Amino acid sequence: MTQQAPSNPVPAILLRTRELFILHQTLYVAAKLGVADRLEQGWRSAAELAQEFKVNEDALYRALRLLASQGIFEEDNARSFRNTEISNFLRTGVPGSMRSLFIYWGSDFAYPPFGQIMHSIETGEPSRTFLSGVDGFEHLRRNPELARVFDNAMTNMSQLSGPAIAAAYDFGAWGSLMDVGGGNGILLSHILRAHPGLRGVLADQDQVLDHAREHGYLNGDLRTRSTMEACNFFEHVPPGCRAYLMKNVIHDWDDEQSRTILGNCRKAIPNDGVLLLAEWDLFGENVPANGKFIDVAMLLLTGGRERSVDEYRELLASTGFRLNKAFPTAAQFAVIEAFPV
Secondary structure, three states, X not given: OOOOOOOOHHHHHHHHHHHHHHHHHHHHHHHHHOHHXXXXXXXXXXXHHHHHHOXXXXXXXXXXXXXXXXXXXXXXXXOEEEEOOOHHHHOOOOOOOOHHHHHHHOOOOOOXXXXXXXXXXXXXXXXXXXXXXXXXXHHHHHOHHHHHHHHHHHHHHHHHHHHHHHHHOOHHHHOEEEEEOOOOOHHHHHHHHHOXXXXXXXXXXXXHHHHHHHHOOOOHHHHHHEEEEEOEOOOEOOOOOOEEEEEOOHHHOOHHHHHHHHHHHHHHOOOOOEEEEEEEOOOOOOOOOHHHHHHHHHHHHXXXXXXXXXXXXXXXXOOOEEEEEEEEOOOOEEEEEEEEO
């Protein structure tokens, strides 16, 4: 099937979106197989890689050729490839690695709902639920391997955004901070290192805290300044801190569920305390923003949504908080500061 490229640049822009879709899924293949890890020592042929991965040589070559044409790998005339500055970020464990993010977005959890996007547009309901019969987080609970993929991706995301969030707000002014739904503790570790006088509490479900202990992001010099507490934020948020932080928690849920979470936070936060939400910044109308992409993803995957500052102001007011200010970050997140009323 052939298709002539249009001479008009406007249709060419639309066609580029099709190419990016294909490129994304090819990146998923490279991330899932761990190609960049195998190229760490230099040139490897497609034949060698295919034998190691137990995949079809010609198919793998064609996928890597596409990626090399975009500068993601480098190809020579012997059907061999090596890493570039870009593909180094597909390696496991390197600072800024994005490998787990591409594995997640191409996984059986995240990718299939986009094929059913019309269901979500027609009904307003997540296509993830339509496909599996249960909500997204229940689906993860029933599929531990997918849950690990999700956790690894969220860890990658927090590694990328953590320093910017930690630098955007004076967390240290509150003396103590509880990261509610804080996962493996990556973000809390960045904040504690940026604010040496701060004491931190990581609050999440028991099994999540077990993983956090395994990863050890709060070990070493942070061990004496941090503790962990079990928490199901739909039922109870532990007291004991002045500042309470949630990153990308409220965006997972609809308004009713969000009010339950925020209401439990209000019960825990002292009158001289603060609630801090780190959520995607939507910026203004007709302004490009990562949050607008994630907003559609939330529609499909969880039934949640990204919200404007005004929408957060209204949501917070209904649960006993007054939105004071939104602090922008260098990572397209905003830290929303709200005081108890």
